[in-house]
Amino acid sequence: MSTRDVELLRGDARPSLGSSGRRWGEDGIRALLLVCACVSVLTTLGIIIALVQPAIEFFREVNLIDFITGTRWAPLFKPSSFGVLPLISATLLLTFWAAVIFIPFGLGTAIFLSEYARPGVRRVLKPALEILAGIPTVVFGFFALVFFTPFLQDIGLGLETFNIVGAGVVIGVMLIPTVASISEDAMAAVPQDLRAGAYALGATRFHVATRVVVPSAFSGIIASYILAISRAIGETVIALIAAGTIARITFNPEEGAASMAAFIAATGVGDVPTGSIEYKTIFAVGLTLFVFTLVMNIFSTRLVRRYREVYE
Amino acid sequence: MTSTSALGSRRALTQDRVINWLFLSFLALSLLVGFLLLGALLVDVFRKGVGELSWSFLTNPPSSLPSRAGARPAILGTIYMMILLVVLTVPLGVGTAIYLEEYANKNRWYNRWLEINIQNLAGVPSIVYGILGLAFLVRGLGLGRVLLAGALILTLLVLPTVIVAAREALRAVPDSIRQGAFALGASQWQVVSRQVLPAAIPGIATGAILALARAIGETAPLLMVGALAFIAFNPTILGDFTALPIQIFQWISRPQEEFRHKAAAAIIVLLALLLVMNAFAVWIRNRYERRW
Incomplete structure (x- = not known):
């Protein structure tokens, strides 16, 4: 044994593989990556501060109860009135008409893709759906105003130029791919054994789809609906272009009405002076909209967790 | 019977x-x-x-005369915005994804919070990002209604999408590759930068391009940060600007039929741009993506 070997055995000399001391470069990179991750936290904080601070100033001037329960929204009129219910009702009506479209047809598309379509058909339909999902909302807005509403008028509906039903239906069509793709993912996660079992008992394709696959994928389907509802609530440009900017409570879908998001955009476009009450309405309505979508998001996560079927 | x-x-x-x-x-x-x-x-x-599509439509500035109106400032604005978006979102998004996938200890509360936070951000309506831009960038920082403000707000808007796509790409790289590199004595960053990241680049690029395509079509946040100006000159990063979706919106809002046709022509340009981006993303996916 050489002295070198002895030293190695005793542990006096380190092998030349290099020591693993603290690597400052490594720590620096880790810190840099953490800073990147913090941008998203700052975004959240920024959104909350940006909304809440001017909203508080707004509610110093306008009674919160009047805001929530008031049925007249007229910030520019004298006497002005700040009841947000007209904006909320228009938002919910648009969402309702969108849901009338995306709830059945989004699910139908998902069932077809997952249970009925042959692989060749799927290979064509899936990218086509992605194209539909990638079309900017301003294009749908153009379509609603310039094509769909005149089309409905031609077939005899007494629609105004700006109307709820045209805008809502187009929002619904826009959301079909969202619902279809999330629901189909959930259906794809249903194990093949369940389908095979049902077929072995003599079930038809219809029964397998409606009594096995849809119930098993239920949480995913509901999650897709809630996400779509949340998107419909926040949809701005289609509502602005096709449903107009008049704030009013109407249950006649042939009339137009301003949704929360459409009001925000219409006011943001105009150069309202910072600090004025009109400027602050943007934030009060924005906060209301934010709360609506946040509740939907939390609800959706909860629901999915609660009803999730876990397959091994 | x-x-x-x-x-x-x-x-x-x-x-x-x-x-x-x-x-x-x-x-x-x-x-x-x-x-x-x-x-x-x-x-x-x-x-x-x-x-309406013609060379003069692509190269003329907008005009109150429909016969002369073109989309050059809008097209340039969208192109500048795309460049800024790539420069801003890719490092931030990929950095966050690497932190969450390769470095973060999932049992720590702050890392779990980070994930929930990103998930929730993805559900915030784009108009709310517009409000953020209006309050902080345009008025708060006093940037004014400039292209940079628009690009920054779109960056924040698509960041969650880029992060999710990049994380999926990183997760698709099998652990055996990391373990192999560690076994050869590589440090954490060496493993990430020389093994994991190169393997994940096709997936990241695909996801990033798709997210970018989404950002390019966004209208609402840009309306809020004030792109709705009448711009007859070429936009600059720190000056007034417009972009294709805004130009389309503006033309739709005009009552004259001719401007509706201009809007349709601008929509064709925008859709063509998006189609090229999507095709590029699909090409990268098919050309470079590896199955492990």
């Missing part, structure tokens, strides 16, 4: 057949609603807009 039961089952069979037929019709209708409207949309846009 036998005849009645046979009769019963035959009735059940016809009933089944009717239900099956109805259900199939419903599925066909579902597909039709989406694709028929998509078809109608494309046909309508092309019918109205294709006649």
